[in-house]
Amino acid sequence: MELSWSTFLLEIINFLILVWILKHFFYAPVVSVIERRRKGIEDSLAQADAMRSEAKQVEDQYKARLSQWETEKKQAREALDKEINDERARLMEALQSAVDKEREKAKVLETRRVSELQRKNEQQAMNNAAQFTSKLLGRLASPEMENKICELLLEELPRLPPERLEALGNVFSSDETPIAAQAAVKVSSAYDLTEQCCNSIKTALSDLVGKPIECKFARDPQLIAGLRINFGPLVLRANLHDELQLFIESANESA
Amino acid sequence: MQESEVFSTVLFTIGPVEVTDTVVTTWGIMAVLALAGWLISRQLQTQPKKIQVMAEGIVTAVEENIEAAMPQYSKAVVPFIMALWIFLVLANLAGLIPGLHSPTRDLSLTAGLALLVFLSVHWFGIRTQGLKRYLQHYLTPSPILLPFHIISEITRTVALAVRLFGNMMSLEMVALLLLMVGGFLVPVPILMLHIVEALVQAYIFGMLALIYIAGAIQSQQLRQEVNQEQKQSKTQAEQKTREDIHNEE
Numbered sequence: 001m002e003l004s005w006s007t008f009l010l011e012i013i014n015f016l017i018l019v020w021i022l023k024h025f026f027y028a029p030v031v032s033v034i035e036r037r038r039k040g041i042e043d044s045l046a047q048a049d050a051m052r053s054e055a056k057q058v059e060d061q062y063k064a065r066l067s068q069w070e071t072e073k074k075q076a077r078e079a080l081d082k083e084i085n086d087e088r089a090r091l092m093e094a095l096q097s098a099v100d101k102e103r104e105k106a107k108v109l110e111t112r113r114v115s116e117l118q119r120k121n122e123q124q125a126m127n128n129a130a131q132f133t134s135k136l137l138g139r140l141a142s143p144e145m146e147n148k149i150c151e152l153l154l155e156e157l158p159r160l161p162p163e164r165l166e167a168l169g170n171v172f173s174s175d176e177t178p179i180a181a182q183a184a185v186k187v188s189s190a191y192d193l194t195e196q197c198c199n200s201i202k203t204a205l206s207d208l209v210g211k212p213i214e215c216k217f218a219r220d221p222q223l224i225a226g227l228r229i230n231f232g233p234l235v236l237r238a239n240l241h242d243e244l245q246l247f248i249e250s251a252n253e254s255a
Numbered sequence: 256m257q258e259s260e261v262f263s264t265v266l267f268t269i270g271p272v273e274v275t276d277t278v279v280t281t282w283g284i285m286a287v288l289a290l291a292g293w294l295i296s297r298q299l300q301t302q303p304k305k306i307q308v309m310a311e312g313i314v315t316a317v318e319e320n321i322e323a324a325m326p327q328y329s330k331a332v333v334p335f336i337m338a339l340w341i342f343l344v345l346a347n348l349a350g351l352i353p354g355l356h357s358p359t360r361d362l363s364l365t366a367g368l369a370l371l372v373f374l375s376v377h378w379f380g381i382r383t384q385g386l387k388r389y390l391q392h393y394l395t396p397s398p399i400l401l402p403f404h405i406i407s408e409i410t411r412t413v414a415l416a417v418r419l420f421g422n423m424m425s426l427e428m429v430a431l432l433l434l435m436v437g438g439f440l441v442p443v444p445i446l447m448l449h450i451v452e453a454l455v456q457a458y459i460f461g462m463l464a465l466i467y468i469a470g471a472i473q474s475q476q477l478r479q480e481v482n483q484e485q486k487q488s489k490t491q492a493e494q495k496t497r498e499d500i501h502n503e504e
Contacts, residue, residue: 002362003366004263004273004275004361004363006271006272006273007263007273007361007364007367008363008364008366008370009367010272010274010278010281011277011278011358011367012367012370014278014282015338015367015371017285018284019334019335021285021289022292022337022338023334023338025292025293026288026291026295026296026310026314027333027334027337029295029296029299030295030299030310030311031314032299033299033301033311034311034315037301040301
C-alpha cells in the first residue's frame with residue numbers, strides 16, 4: 001500500500017471532470033425535465049383552480065339567481081293568492097247575492113203558489129158548497145117555497161134602491177124604447193105560477209115603473225125555486241139558482 | 256498471492272505520469288456514466304419511460320437527502336454529492352466484474368476524493384459565508400480550540416480516505432484469499448457481502464461529505480442565530496430595566 005501521486009492527481013482531475021459531465025449531461029437535463037413537468041403540473045393545477053373558481057363563481061351566480069327566482073316566485077305566489085282570495089270573496093259575494101235574490105224569488109213564488117192554491121181551494125170549497133147547497137135546495141124546493149119567494153119579492157120591490165128604480169123607470173119611460181121592448185118583460189119561474197101570483201107580479205111591476213106593462217111568463221127549472229124578471233137589459237133575480245151564483249161570484253171576487 | 260492482484264499496478268506512463276489500472280478503470284466508469292447520461296438526456300420527455308423514471312428517481316432521492324441536511328444550499332451541493340455517490344457505487348461494484356478491481360481499493364483514489372471533500376467543505380463554507388466570517392468559526396467558542404479544529408479537519412479527512420480504502424481493499428483481499436484457499440466459487444458469499452458493502456461504503460462516504468459541508472455552512476448560521484438571540488435578549492433585558500427604573504421613579 002503506497003500513495004501514488006500521479007494517480008492521486010489524476011483521480012482528482014478525473015472526479016472533477018466526472019462532476020462536470022454528470023452535471024451537464026445528467027443532472028441538469030433531468031432537473032430541467034422535472035421542472036418542466038412540475039411547471040406543467042402547476043399550470044394544470046392553476047388552470048384547474050381557475051376553472052374551479054370559475055365554476056364556484058358560476059355556482060354562486062346560479063345560487064343567487066335561484067334565490068332571486070325563489071323570492072320572485074314567493075312574491076308572485078303571494079300576489080296570486082291575494083288575487084285568488086279577492087276573486088273568491090267577490091264571487092262568493094256575488095253568489096250570495098244571487099242566492100239571496102233566488103231565495104227571495106222562490107219565496108215570493110212559493111207565497112204566490114200557496115196563495116193561488118189557497119184561493120183555488122177556497123173557490124173549490126165555494127163551488128162544492130154551492131153545488132151541495134144547490135142539490136140540497138133542489139131537493140127542498142117546492143111550489144110553496146116559490147110562492148113564498150114570490151111574496152117576498154113583492155114585498156121587497158117597493159124597497160129597491162132608488163138608482164135601480166130610476167134605471168127601471170128610464171127603461172120604460174124612454175121614448176126611444178119600442179112598444180115591443182116594453183112588452184118583452186119576461187118572468188121566468190121554476191114552477192108554474194098561479195094566476196093570482198101572475199097578476200100580483202104584473203101589478204107590482206106596473207106600479208113600480210108607473211106604467212102598465214105586459215109580462216110573458218115562462219118556466220125555467222134551473223132556477224130551483226123563485227123568479228127571474230128580465231126588463232130588457234135589466235134583470236131582477238129572486239130565485240135560488242141566481243142567489244147561489246151570486247154567492248159564488250161574490251165569494252170568488254172576495255178571494 | 257501477487258501484490259498486483261490486490262494493489263494497483265502501473266499500466267503505462269505518459270512522461271512522468273504513471274497511469275495505473277485504477278485510473279484506467281476510473282476512465283472506464285467515467286465513459287460509461289458519460290455515455291449513459293448522454294443517452295438518457297436524449298430521451299428525456301414529459302411522459303417518462305422506465306429508464307427516465309429510474310434516472311429521475313436517483314436525482315430526486317439525492318436531492319431529498321441533501322435538502323433534509325441543508326435546505327438552503329442544496330442546489331449548489333447536489334452535483335458534487337450526487338457525483339460522489341454514483342461514482343463510488345460503480346467504483347465499488349466494479350470489483351465484481353472479472354478481470355477488474357475496485358478503484359476504491361487504491362488509497363490514491365480515496366485520498367484524492369477525501370481531499371476534494373476537504374476542499375469542497377471550505378469552498379462551500381467560504382462561498383456562503385465569506386472568507387473572514389468562515390474562518391472566524393475556527394476561533395469560536397475560544398481561540399484556544401483552533402488547533403483542535405485543525406486536527407479535526409485533518410483527521411476526519413484522513414479517516415474518510417482510509418475508511419473507504421480499508422473496507423474495499425479488505426473485501427478484495429478476503430475474496431482473493433478464499434479463492435486461493437477454497438477454490439472456484441467459494442468466494443461467492445463474500446462477493447454478495449461485497450455488493451452490500453459497496454453500497455454501504457458509497458452511502459457512508461457521500462453522507463459524511465454531505466454532513467461535513469452542511470456543518471461548515473450551518474455552523475456559521477447557527478452562530479449567527481445564537482448571536483442574534485443573545486442580542487435580542489440583551490436588548491429586551493435593557494428595555495425592561497429601563498421600564499423598572501422609570502416605574503420606581
